Amino acid sequence: MSFDFKDLLAIKDLSKKNLQTILYSTQCCKQILMSGEKTPILVDKNVAILFYEPSTRTKNSFEIAAKRLSANVINISVNTSSVVKGESITDTVKTLEAMRIDYIIIRHSSAGIANMLAKNFKVSIINAGDGFHEHPTQGLLDLYTIYEYKKKIKDLKVLIVGDILHSRVAKSNIWALKTMGAEVFVSGPPTFIPANIEELGVTVFHNLDDIIDKVDVVNILRIQSERQKENLLPSLREYISLYQLNKKRLLNLKSEAIIMHPGPINRGIEIDSEVADSSKSVINKQVTNGIAVRMSILSLLNRDK
Ligand code: CP
DSSP states (O other), X not given: OOOOOSOBXXXXXXXXXXXXXXXXXXXXXXXXXXXXXXXXXXXXXXXXXXXXXXXXXXXXXXXXXXXXXXXXXXXXXXXXXXXGGTOOHHHHHHHHHHTTOOEXXXXXXXTTHXXXXXXXXXXXXXXXEETTTBOHHHHHHHHHHXXXXXXXXXXXXXXXXXXXXXXXXXXXXXXXXXXXXXXXXXXXXXXXXXXXXXXXXXXXXXXXXXXXXXXXXXXXXXXXXXXXXXXXXXXXXXXXXXXXXXXXXXXXXXXXXXXXXXXXXXXXXXXOHHHHTSTTBOHHHHHHHHHHHHHHHHHHOOXXX
């Protein structure tokens, strides 16, 4: 099996073989998930969930995934932990390691924090989103969802729309899709597209309507206002007019195209409410697949490294 990592930090670190292993393992985990049963893969293992930023999907699906694998799970509420008394993240992790925690799932606003912890501690670190760096399990669940619907990744045309600059989800998606041979397009206002993004092998379309009718998958992103240091969007009304996936644009999609969104959705901003609930939308399927992919990652990580 092509997966020999202690930690999951970024999709950029993973080869095509690693991604194929994860897809295969996720298929098996999805069967366990849908059966409603538990499996003893992580019996007697301890998993800590340590989120310094809000979350609904990632946090809870990691908890469900770990429990389905029979692990013991502790959920640390940062606001009521010793973090509020000034404890550093390094001391928090040192404390958790002393409690014989095997896996720490961490979300933090600082890019690179998961890498720093992985380098300095024996405990397995899983990055659940670090600043605008990466959100690897979101990239993996998006990859798996596309694979489930399209039965392949290679040569698919995938369009990511919106705030690419501040999005860790966009970066993880681009790494995963390019590694697996998809053609990736991004669309958004110039202030939301990182300079040199073409170096990642993607094609930029500032006019969404020039590309929307040609793709197999549309992945819509939320405007990440919590990560913007300056106001890069002079007019929300103009953004909605140029980039919202609305009912008119829905009609222009290919008949077999699917619509994705990592969530949380801002209905009426980046996506029309009816479009989010339309038959082409696979948003809820992404949420279910998030549990399967997180079961897969927890099962695959090698604690002996
Ligand atoms: N997609 C995602 O990361 O959602 P949450 O912030 O709810 O975890």
